[in-house]
Structures are given as C-alpha cells and as structure tokens.
Amino acid sequence: MANPAVRMSEERVVAHKDMANAIRALAMDAVEKAKSGHPGMPMGMADVATVLFTRFLKFDASAPDWPDRDRFVLSAGHGSMLLYALLHLTGYAGMTVDQLSSFRQLGSKTAGHPELGHAPGVETTTGPLGQGLGNAVGMALAERLLNARLGDAIIDHFTYVIAGDGDLMEGISHEAFSLAGHLRLNKLIVLFDDNSISIDGPTSLAVSDDQIERFEASGWSTVWVDGHDPAAIAVAIERARRADKPSLIACKTIIGYGAPTKQGKASTHGEALGPEEIKGARAKLGWAHAPFEVPSDVLAAWRAAGARGSVQRKAWEQRAAKLEAGNRAALSDPMDTAALTALGAAVADIKAEFAATPPKIATRVASQKVLEKLVPALPCLIGGSADLTGSNGTRTAHHTAIAPGDFDGNYIHYGVREHAMAAAMNGMALHGGIVPYGGTFLVFTDYCRPAIRLSALMGVRVIYVMTHDSIGLGEDGPTHQPVEHLAALRAIPNLNVFRPADAVEVAECWELALAAATTPSILALTRQAVPALRSDGAAENRSAKGAYVLAEAQGGARDVTLLATGSEVGLAIEAREALARDGISAAVVSMPCWEVFAGQSVAYRAQVLGRAPRVAVEAAVAQGWERWLGEDGSFIGMSGFGASAPAGKLFAHFGITASHVAAAARQLIKRA
Ligand SMILES: Cc1ncc(C[n+]2csc(CCOP(=O)(O)OP(=O)(O)O)c2C)c(N)n1
Numbered sequence: 128m129a130n131p132a133v134r135m136s137e138e139r140v141v142a143h144k145d146m147a148n149a150i151r152a153l154a155m156d157a158v159e160k161a162k163s164g165h166p167g168m169p170m171g172m173a174d175v176a177t178v179l180f181t182r183f184l185k186f187d188a189s190a191p192d193w194p195d196r197d198r199f200v201l202s203a204g205h206g207s208m209l210l211y212a213l214l215h216l217t218g219y220a221g222m223t224v225d226q227l228s229s230f231r232q233l234g235s236k237t238a239g240h241p242e243l244g245h246a247p248g249v250e251t252t253t254g255p256l257g258q259g260l261g262n263a264v265g266m267a268l269a270e271r272l273l274n275a276r277l278g279d280a281i282i283d284h285f286t287y288v289i290a291g292d293g294d295l296m297e298g299i300s301h302e303a304f305s306l307a308g309h310l311r312l313n314k315l316i317v318l319f320d321d322n323s324i325s326i327d328g329p330t331s332l333a334v335s336d337d338q339i340e341r342f343e344a345s346g347w348s349t350v351w352v353d354g355h356d357p358a359a360i361a362v363a364i365e366r367a368r369r370a371d372k373p374s375l376i377a378c379k380t381i382i383g384y385g386a387p388t389k390q391g392k393a394s395t396h397g398e399a400l401g402p403e404e405i406k407g408a409r410a411k412l413g414w415a416h417a418p419f420e421v422p423s424d425v426l427a428a429w430r431a432a433g434a435r436g437s438v439q440r441k442a443w444e445q446r447a448a449k450l451e452a453g454n455r456a457a458l459s460d461p462m463d464t465a466a467l468t469a470l471g472a473a474v475a476d477i478k479a480e481f482a483a484t485p486p487k488i489a490t491r492v493a494s495q496k497v498l499e500k501l502v503p504a505l506p507c508l509i510g511g512s513a514d515l516t517g518s519n520g521t522r523t524a525h526h527t528a529i530a531p532g533d534f535d536g537n538y539i540h541y542g543v544r545e546h547a548m549a550a551a552m553n554g555m556a557l558h559g560g561i562v563p564y565g566g567t568f569l570v571f572t573d574y575c576r577p578a579i580r581l582s583a584l585m586g587v588r589v590i591y592v593m594t595h596d597s598i599g600l601g602e603d604g605p606t607h608q609p610v611e612h613l614a615a616l617r618a619i620p621n622l623n624v625f626r627p628a629d630a631v632e633v634a635e636c637w638e639l640a641l642a643a644a645t646t647p648s649i650l651a652l653t654r655q656a657v658p659a660l661r662s663d664g665a666a667e668n669r670s671a672k673g674a675y676v677l678a679e680a681q682g683g684a685r686d687v688t689l690l691a692t693g694s695e696v697g698l699a700i701e702a703r704e705a706l707a708r709d710g711i712s713a714a715v716v717s718m719p720c721w722e723v724f725a726g727q728s729v730a731y732r733a734q735v736l737g738r739a740p741r742v743a744v745e746a747a748v749a750q751g752w753e754r755w756l757g758e759d760g761s762f763i764g765m766s767g768f769g770a771s772a773p774a775g776k777l778f779a780h781f782g783i784t785a786s787h788v789a790a791a792a793r794q795l796i797k798r799a
Contacts, residue, residue: 143177147176159399163398166399186217188248200287217429240252242585250266259290264303264554267554270283287317291320299547385408461560474637478631481630489654490657583621586621588643591650608769614748621645623648635719674719674724679714681712685738686792690716698744701785744788
C-alpha cells in the first residue's frame with residue numbers, strides 16, 4: 128500500500144502516520160497530565176479520524192458555524208481527546224496547547240466529555256453512550272429537510288459519526304438506526320470503532336451481535352475495513368458518500384494502538400497509560416517529541432487540512448448572500464425577529480378565537496388548534512410524534528409527512544421510538560434552521576429522559592408535547608398514568624415544564640416555549656376536557672411569569688390561597704366558589720410553569736403567593752410543592768399509582784375534587 132500523505136507544498140510531504148501519531152501523542156499526554164481520561168479510543172481511531180479530517184470532512188476551522196459544513200459527532204464521547212486533538216491540530220480558535228494540558232480541569236474548554244458551547248467545533252454534548260448517534264440522525268434529517276427547501280447550493284453536507292461498541296450496544300442505537308435506514312438518510316456515515324473492547328474486557332463477555340448484518344437488516348449500506356489502513360478507510364468513505372442509504376463503516380481497530388504492552392487491552396480504555404508505557408509508545412510509534420509538542424511540519428499539514436474548506440466556504444457565502452433574507456436568517460436563527468413577530472400574531476389570533484367562544488376542550492386539543500395557526504406562520508417548525516399522532520394532536524392540516532427519500536414534508540412519523548425521537552430532535556435543533564417538536568404520552572418521558580436531560584444541559588430549543596398528563600387519562604390505567612413525572616421533570620435544571628390550565632394558557636405556553644432560545648420545554652397536556660377559565664382575550668401573556676393570580680379573593684383580603692396547575696385549576700376555581708358560600712375568601716393562582724415563576728422577583732412571587740394559608744392541588748405526587756406551600760400548607764394530589772377507570776371516577780376515588788380542596792382550606796383556616 129502506498130503511504131498516503133498530505134502534500135504541503137511542492138517539496139514537503141507529511142506522512143499520514145505522523146499526522147495520526149500527533150493525535151495519539153496528544154491524547155496520551157493530556158490523559159497522563161490529568162491522570163484521568165480515556166487514551167485508548169483516540170489512539171485506536173487516530174488513523175480513521177486523520178483520513179476523515181484531511182481528505183473528506185468539509186469544514187473550515189476559521190468558520191465553525193458555517194451552516195453547510197459537514198457535521199462531525201463523536202458519539203463515543205469518552206474519547207474526547209480525539210476531538211480536542213483534532214480541533215487543536217486543525218486550528219480552531221482557542222483550542223490551544225494550554226487547553227489540552229488543562230484537560231478535564233475546571234473552566235477549561237476540554238471538559239471530560241465534549242460539551243456543546245465549551246469550544247467551537249464541538250457539535251453536540253456526548254458521553255452518555257448512544258445519544259450522539261441519535262443526534263446525528265437528527266442532524267442528517269435536518270440536512271435533508273433544509274436541502275429540500277433551499278437546494279444543493281445552500282445545504283448539501285454529510286454527517287459523520289464515530290461510535291464505539293458501547294454506542295451500538297445501547298438500545299437507542301436500534302431506534303436511531305432503524306429510523307435512519309427507513310428514511311434513507313444517505314448522507315449519514317457512521318464510522319464504527321470496531322475494537323471489540325469495552326470497560327469490562329472483550330466485548331465477547333456481553334455481546335455477540337453481527338453489527339454488519341444488523342445494519343443491513345435496517346436498510347444500511349455496510350462495509351468492513353482495517354481501521355489502520357488509510358487507503359482502505361478512504362475507499363470506504365468514498366463509497367459511503369455515493370451510497371443511496373446511510374452507511375456503516377466498521378473499522379477494525381486496536382484500542383490504545385501504539386502502547387507497547389497495553390494496546391488491544393481494556394486497560395487502555397479509561398486510565399492514564401503511565402510514564403513507562405508512554406515512553407514505550409513514543410518509541411514504538413516513532414514519535415520522538417516532547418509531551419504536547421507537535422513538530423512544525425506536522426502541525427502545518429494539519430493546519431492546511433483545517434483551512435482546506437475555506438475556498439468552498441467563501442463560495443458558499445456568495446451563494447447564500449443571494450438567498451431571500453428570511454431564508455438566510457433562518458439558517459442561523461430560525462426564531463429571529465421576523466419569526467417572533469409571526470409567532471406573536473398567530474398566538475394573538477388564536478387567543479382571540481378562544482376568547483370569543485371559550486372552548487371546553489382537552490388541552491391537547493387546544494394545542495392542536497394552536498398548532499393550526501403556528502405551523503403555517505413558522506416554516507421552521509418540524510412536528511412529529513412517536514406513533515401517537517392522533518392522541519397527541521401534533522399534526523395539522525398544514526402538515527405533509529416526510530417519507531423515505533422524500534424530504535419535502537414537515538411532519539415526522541417517528542414510529543414507536545421515543546428515545547430516538549428525543550435525541551433526533553436535539554440533533555435537528557443543533558443543526559440549525561429547524562425548531563422541532565414531538566409528542567408522546569407524558570408517562571413515556573421516561574423513555575426519552577436521557578435525551579431530555581441533554582436538551583436541558585445543552586440548552587437547545589426542543590419542544591416535547593406530552594399528552595395524557597395524569598390519572599385524567601382514565602381507562603388505560605396506572606401503566607399509562609404519570610404520577611411522579613412532573614416532579615421528575617421539574618428536577619432537571621434548565622427545563623421548563625409547562626402545564627397549562629385551559630386553551631388560552633396552552634396558546635401562551637406554546638408562545639413561551641418557542642421564544643425560549645436556550646431552554647427546552649415540556650408541554651404537559653390533558654386527555655380530558657377542561658373548562659375555559661380565561662376568556663379575557665388579553666393581549667398580555669399572563670403565563671409569562673410562570674404563575675399569576677387567576678381569581679383574586681372576593682373583597683381583597685385572602686383567607687386562603689389555592690395553588691393549582693393544568694386540569695386542577697378548574698377544581699380550585701370550583702373550590703373557591705364553594706368557600707365563598709361559607710364566607711371564606713379564596714384566591715386561585717394558576718401555576719403553568721414553576722421554573723419561570725421561580726425566576727421572578729421576590730416581590731412578585733410574594734404578591735402572587737400571598738400571606739394567607741395555602742392549599743395546592745395537582746393530580747401528581749407532592750414532591751416539590753413544599754417550596755410553594757411553605758411549612759403549613761396542604762396538598763391534594765396523588766400518593767401512589769393510579770388505577771384503571773373513567774377519569775371522573777378516578778378523581779373522586781383519589782380525592783382530587785373541589786370539595787376536598789375546600790375542606791382542606793377550611794381546616795387550614797380553623798388551625799390558623
Ligand atoms: C449510557 C452510558 N452507559 C455507560 C457509560 C460508561 N461507559 C463509558 S465508555 C464505556 C464502554 C464503551 O465501550 P466502547 O464503546 O467499546 O469504547 P472503547 O472501550 O472502545 O473506548 C462505558 C460503559 C456511558 N458513558 N454511557
């Protein structure tokens with residue numbers, strides 16, 4: 128095999144081997160210095176990464192946000208030093224030697240696992256295995272959707288992923304690959320680090336899947352290559368780029384390649400190699416340079432690779448400059464000023480309709496009505512559901528389904544693949560140009576939770592439409608009735624959990640979710656009809672402070688404050704009326720979003736919560752309510768799982784009724 132090389136100028140040629148060894152050395156050195164990290168994977172995949180970055184990847188290190196760049200996802204995020212070494216070598220701003228030598232230290236750009244926003248060139252946060260794969264499917268899907276809208280001259284790029292055995296063992300990989308194969312996402316290329324080693328030892332301890340056959344069965348193009356043979360890797364990538372299906376390239380590699388006594392062993396996976404082994408590796412690899420030192424010719428060859436795309440990028444900018452302003456803006460920020468204006472108008476429109484004829488409908492139905500206005504106003508919105516379209520109310524008259532190889536539509540039938548749906552939505556949001564929303568039952572947020580957590584950690588605009596939000600879903604029973612889910616979701620930082628009370632609040636919560644640029648949202652919606660509580664038609668978004676006084680105490684002074692969310696706000700209103708008949712003045716506070724309310728001023732919160740005793744009602748567990756109730760408040764809700772029966776019977780059975788709320792209020796007042 129000819130020794131492939133990067134030609135720098137007429138006279139200097141740098142060998143592939145030296146370029147790959149630069150990655151290996153930086154990875155060994157950084158992990159050694161930190162005394163923590165994973166050298167094995169970067170050393171094993173250095174050849175594959177070198178071929179990809181020097182010969183194929185369309186990128187310009189000086190313009191990391193170029194919308195038509197190829198996306199590179201390191202799904203095997205524990206091998207973060209592979210990515211950091213590449214970003215340093217190719218010349219991304221800020222990824223200095225100092226950063227590499229502060230690997231895994233507080234405040235460095237080189238976090239333990241790659242984190243979005245820490246360094247340019249990190250496309251997504253990875254580490255929880257399998258998530259990067261799901262993100263990449265979303266990115267590849269976003270690319271095809273935008274390509275269908277804007278054409279080849281504007282969006283036409285690949286999404287490459289490096290994934291390890293661990294990624295492929297995770298359940299999410301099945302959902303994600305199955306979806307990608309079905310949709311024929313032919314610009315998705317997975318480079319599988321097929322080293323047959325994971326933490327416990329050889330993968331044969333735990334798995335005997337034939338990954339090639341597995342992917343073939345899901346409609347992928349597959350090939351096996353020697354992951355240390357640059358020419359073979361290049362041929363495989365070349366072929367994958369021409370495939371009419373997504374491609375898996377299984378790269379047979381040796382973990383910790385170059386470590387004299389440890390290569391090929393699990394001991395290189397996740398700990399520093401130690402000074403002796405590193406010395407031996409330097410000798411074996413023929414790398415005679417000091418720690419963190421990259422010789423100038425090797426660095427120059429890498430920098431040339433990092434600048435290779437600049438001509439292409441500049442040509443792209445000229446083409447993009449001719450785009451209609453809206454389309455151009457949408458590539459960088461789909462919710463720009465024009466989109467926010469359109470959002471405001473659409474929400475005002477539907478609120479006016481709801482005010483004119485106050486509807487007694489389920490909040491999921493209200494959400495569908497809101498979407499009927501939003502979808503035509505906001506072309507960036509891409510909807511979908513994990514096989515519960517009719518139940519979630521996620522599809523409108525303005526939707527066309529995306530089909531295999533056909534990306535003209537704007538609605539995704541994710542199939543029964545909640546986890547991949549959530550991870551793919553993260554990928555779509557990260558790609559840019561798209562605001563994804565997707566639905567399932569609230570109880571199945573458990574099936575999406577790892578990806579929801581990453582939406583929150585990354586701060587991406589993803590909207591989860593989670594219907595059937597309590598025992599109010601009725602006959603499907605406790606398997607389908609969320610009780611702890613609101614509390615569990617509220618425990619995730621930087622996640623807005625909205626539980627609107629009626630149609631008007633639904634419109635308001637959609638507006639807030641779409642306007643939140645760096646916070647994902649959950650919309651928890653009812654299956655059952657709820658009364659219209661807001662018919663004021665107010666232009667003001669009253670949900671925007673997270674909680675507000677929906678009905679003040681008659682006569683001003685409060686004897687008691689009733690706090691509620693979603694379907695239970697109606698019960699609080701009924702209880703208020705019952706209490707009024709006894710001469711007790713109760714205020715009702717609707718709390719559609721705790722997180723937003725928690726961010727308000729102390730004065731506002733004090734004014735809303737008042738000084739009178741408080742009763743809260745929510746058809747869910749009490750956890751978290753103590754914050755709003757104080758020491759002496761009462762909670763009406765669930766203390767265990769639900770049951771199978773019609774909704775009305777269940778609310779009565781579990782004591783979540785207006786009369787119980789009123790009774791709790793009377794008791795509190797007596798005590799006070
Ligand atoms: C969801 C999840 N479970 C467990 C881990 C902990 N973990 C990190 S790497 C790894 C083994 C991965 O093996 P492989 O993909 O073969 O990586 P390699 O040993 O080749 O570097 C595990 C279990 C994780 N990061 N994410």
